[in-house]
Amino acid sequence: MLRVHFTAEDFTRVRFAPRPSPVPELHAALMMLGAPHEELLFGRWRGRLLRALPGAAEPLADLVPGGAAPYFLDVLGETREEGLALIRSARPELVRSELERVYAGQGAAPPWIRGLHRGDAAAWRVLEGAQRAAYETVLAPVWPLVQDLHRAEFTRHALTVAERGLGAALTALGAARLHDGLWEWPGSPPRDVHLSGRGLVLLPTFHWRGAPLVQDLPDRPVVLTYPAGGGLPLDPTPLSGDDPLAGVLGRTRADLLRSLTEPRTTTELARRLGVSPATASAHAQALRAAGLLTTTRTGRSVHHAPTPLGELLSHR
CATH class of the missing domain: 1.10.10.10 (Winged helix-like DNA-binding domain superfamily/Winged helix DNA-binding domain)
Structure with a gap:
């Protein structure tokens, strides 16, 4: 199971993201798009989006040759532009090491990935173009709905913290439990995350239905993205004037x-x-x-x- 270790300082540095973050939500949607499970509920959604995705978005599949994405894509940002800028500002050594990690044992990398490894500007333009194309097809049609759902989720947790305290808000997420400075998520893959005073940002996602996703990078607050919402694909249809x-x-x-x-x-x-x-x-x-x-x-x-x-x- 996922085990998040808190220090006393970390409990004072827990916050719920006040607004949705487009880049993590897009990545969660793309992960759900490639996930094989919950076909009954998500099959038609996947089929519709896969047919609609333009060719410009295809390079994104090259970033996850073994199903694991490089960590330099783990950014927040309150707008798409801010998120893309944070990805582009990743340290070159992190980009290189992460591309080497995800391609270990996966065969030869495509030419544009090798260019990204070298830091070529043209390769970065390919990545940014792919992100934009995927966003416009997958996320833009439902983004107003994501904003409304996030606002309701944030309000719910704000009221829980105000009325019952932070511990109640943490244990209200999924089947999580909190004891002796240890926050546990049963059913998640085994992993220990030590906050070590960096704090924690809790970010709901309304696309991903699997175990919590963890961004754990040095010298940054840990970001835990947890599945929220009703468990069904987001439908853009009701957004027309609704x-x-x-x-x-x-x-x-x-x-x-x-x-x-x-x-x-x-x-x-x-x-x-x-x-x-x-x-x-x-x-x-x-x-x-x-x-x-x-x-x-x-x-x-x-x-x-x-x-x-x-x-x-x-x-x-």
Whole structure:
């Protein structure tokens, strides 16, 4: 099983990634694309994407000749461009050693991989072009949905930490258990990860369905990417004009919550939403009961403002 060893300092340096990271999510999706398991649920998804992938994305398969990717691809970054820049900034000695590791016993490497080993600019352009092509086909159509799912996941853990503490949030992930500074994930391949004061970043993925993926590089916080979501392939179809928050709260209440970029009176809300003050007041009361906004009275004026949870849910 996966065993993550904490020091006392590490418990103060655990954080949940506040936003999804495009490059790790793309790599998780590509791993799921090549995984043979869960064919019943993911077979049609794989078939659709494999037919749609352009030829420009094919070089990515050369990076995993034995099924293991080189570690210099393990980056975060809150945008695709930032993630690609982090990959490109990898130390040349790390790129060389990792390419040698994944190709050990795998036969001759393709010419562009050998160019990447030498640090050729043309080879880096091949890699970047392949990443961009794969992103546009695999991830871009569902990225708004990934953002919404991540926001809900982050909110859930933030509430758990606030109400029950960090230990409860850690043990709520999968079937993990925590005891004596040791965080264990039963069912994962055997591996010991020592944080040694570097801290831990927890990043959900909504594509990968296997054991947690671990980025463990020297002098960096360890990043543990864990499977989240409903366990089904992400479907881009509902994203055309659909609003997941409106599906939960209703269109008017979702619009009301998003309009609270600053405290507003009931009359101002009614004007912005195109409803009567009585209707705006009723919707505000429902959101207040759900803990999504607060209402304060100053003289004869009533002002509504979002709670921290309301801000998390309404941010797009």
